[in-house]
Amino acid sequence: MKRNVLIIGAGGVAQVVAHKCAQHNDKLGELHIASRTKAKCEAVIASVHAKGAMKVPGVFAAHAVDATDSAAVAALIRETGCQIVINVGSSFVNMTVLEACIETGAAYMDTAIHEDPAKICETPPWYGNYEWQRRDRCKAAGVTAILGIGFDPGVVNAWARVAEGMMDSITSIDIVDINAGSHGKWFATNFDPEINFREFTGTVYSWQNGGWQSNTMFEVGQVWTLPVVGDQKAYLTGHDEVHSLSARYKDADVRFWMGFGDHYINVFTVLKNLGLLSEKPVKTAEGLEVVPLKVVKAVLPDPASLAPNYTGKTCIGDVVKGVKDGKPVEVLIYNVADHKEAYEEVGSQGISYTAGVPPVVAALLIADGTWDVGTMVNVEDLDPKPFINLLNTMGLPSRIKDAEGDRLLTF
C-alpha cells in the first residue's frame, strides 16, 4: 500500500496525469505537482478544479523544482510524503528523478527512455545505457520502478505479454502507431519538438533475425490496415519498447512503425537536410552561438496549444504473429482514442491522453499493492490483466481482433 502522488512535469501529459489522479484521489491520497515553473503547475491544478475533477476533497499542491537536481527532488518527496512519483517531465531528467526515488524509497514511473541532451540515439539496447544499470540498486532498496508506462511504450508492452499467453511462441511483434487526427495548423509536432525530432534524426534500430538492424528514418515504409483509421502508411522507427521487448522476446522480430503523412516527412526532410535539426551549436554571422533545433522549437506551435482544435482519432496496435499448436496465428490488440473527447475530459489532445492515463492506472495498482513489486521492471515484466481491466474503465479500452472477431479485451 502506497499513497500520495508527486507528478514531475507540467506539460500536456502531466495535465492528463493530474486530471486522472484527481478523479481517483480517494485511492491515491494527496496530490502534488512540480516543475521548474511553479505557475505552470498552478495552471494544471486550476484546470483540474475547473473540471471539478477531484473525486473527494483533498490536497493538490504546486511546487517549483529543478528536476535535474536529485537532492532537490528527494527533499520534495520527503516534504510532501509522496510514496509514488509519476515522472512526466523531459526525458532528460529521468535518472535524477529515479535517483531521488531510490534514495527515498518512493515508487518511480516514467513514460519515455532517459536521454542525454548531448547525445542522439545511443547504442541499443537504450535501457541498458542508463535505466537497467540501476536495476540492482532498485532491488536492494526495494524500490518499485516501472519504466516506460505510457501508451507506447507502456500499454503496447502489456499487450505483447497478453499475446505471449495466447501462443506457444511469438515470431514477430509489430507495434503500429497512427495519429489520424488533424490539428489544423500548417505544421506542428504533437509533443515537444525537440524530443519529437530527436526521435527521428538518429539511426532507426529494430530487432530482426535475432539482432539489431540499422536503418535510416523513412527508409522502410509499409501500409497498415487498421480498425477505424483504415489504410495508413507507417515507417520503421526507433522506439523505446523495441529495446525492452527484444530482451524478453529474443527469437521474435520486434519492430515499431509510426504513421507519417507526406507533409510531415517533407518538412522534416527539409529541416534535417539543411542542418536545422542539429543539437550542435552554430555561430551566426553576428557571432551568436545557437542550437538550430532550439530555434526550430521556438518557432513551432506549442504542442499544448493544439488541443482545443484537435479532431479525429488515434489508433495504436500490436500486430503479433506466432505459433499455436503448430499452426501460425496472428492477433491485433489495439486502442482507438479520440482527440476531441480527450480534450473535453482533461483539456489535452489524444496523444497526451494515451500517454498520461496509463501511469495513473499503474499508480492505482501500486497503491493497492498489485504492482508494487519492489524492483525495476519494464511493463511486459508485470501481469497485464489487472492493468488492462482498469484501463478499460478509465478511458483507454483495449480491443482484440483475431480469427474470432473484433471485441473488447478483458479478463
Next chain:
Amino acid sequence: MKRNVLIIGAGGVAQVVAHKCAQHNDKLGELHIASRTKAKCEAVIASVHAKGAMKVPGVFAAHAVDATDSAAVAALIRETGCQIVINVGSSFVNMTVLEACIETGAAYMDTAIHEDPAKICETPPWYGNYEWQRRDRCKAAGVTAILGIGFDPGVVNAWARVAEGMMDSITSIDIVDINAGSHGKWFATNFDPEINFREFTGTVYSWQNGGWQSNTMFEVGQVWTLPVVGDQKAYLTGHDEVHSLSARYKDADVRFWMGFGDHYINVFTVLKNLGLLSEKPVKTAEGLEVVPLKVVKAVLPDPASLAPNYTGKTCIGDVVKGVKDGKPVEVLIYNVADHKEAYEEVGSQGISYTAGVPPVVAALLIADGTWDVGTMVNVEDLDPKPFINLLNTMGLPSRIKDAEGDRLLTF
C-alpha cells in the same frame, strides 16, 4: 577623368570586381578594397595575384572599415585618394557609403537597392525611399552616382534603353533571370541567404496597367523559352529595376521574372511557413533571443563555397514588346554566362560574375569621362552604347534576337 578605385565589400561579387579592376588597372589606377574583416580583403587580393590579373604593376591594398560609418568611409576615400567607389557590400550599407561619396566628391556605384535591415519590402518605388531622396544633393555636389549597376539591375536597364531606341513606343518589358546551373549541394542560395530570402518574403510588386500590382511570391508563374537554357519556369518577383524602369516607361508593363526549381520553392515554402525566414527575434525555451533568418543563414552553405563546383549556364534577358511604324514588334536582348568559365577566370561563380563585371565597365566609363555625369542616375538614364560595347569585350556579350535573327548586339 577619375582614377583610383575603392571596392567596398569582400564577398563573391567583390572578388569579381577586384579581378576585373586588376585586369584594367592601367586605366583605373590604384586599387583598394575594404570590408569589416581585413583578412577577407587580403584573400581577395591574394587571389588576384595568384591569377596574375594585374595588367600593370600597381597598388592593390586591403583595408578594414565599418561601412555603416559614413565618416570612416569618407576618411578612407580621402586617405587612399580614390575617386571611384564600387560598393558591393551588403545592401544595408548603401546609404552610408553614398553619403561618404557626396562628402568627398567620389563617384558612387552599387548593384542593389538600399535596405533597412529592420524592414522587408518597403512601399514602391523602392528607390524613392532612400536613393532618390539624395539625388538633388548629388547634383549639387557634382557627384556621379550610378545606382544598380550590376546585371539585374544594371545591364538589363541598359538593354531596355536600347530597345527604346528601336521602337516608337514600348508596351511591356519583361526581365527574365534564369540560372540553369547546378551547385551540387542539396540546397544553397547563390548569394547571401539573408538578402536572397528577404527578396521573396515580402510583397511582389510589378508595374502593370499604369500602377503597382501586388502579388505574393510564387503566385504567378510562366514558362519562358530562352536561348541555350531552353524552357524554364519563372515567377513574378519584386526586383530593383522594376522600380526605376517603371518611372521612365510609365505606359509600359514592367515585370521581373526569376527562375526557380520546385526544390527551391519547396524549401523556401517550408522555411517561410514555419517562421524560420523571419527577421524578428524569437526566444528559445532557454531564453536566448535569436533571429531565425540568421540561424538559417548560419546553417546554409557559404555562397562563395559553391563556385569551384558550379556548372551550367545562366541566361538573363529582356523581352521587350512595343510598336514600330504602327506594327507590333518584339525583341529579346540577352546574355548567357557560364559558371565554370567565370570560376576559371576570376574564382567566382556565374551569378557573382554577371553582377561584378558591369560596375567595372562603368568604372572605366567614369574614368574616361563618358559616364561621369556628375549627378545620380539609374542605368537607363545613361547612353547604353559604350557600356554594351565594352561589356562585349569584357566577358559579358549582349545578344539580340528579333525578326531578323539572333546576333551580337554591338554599336
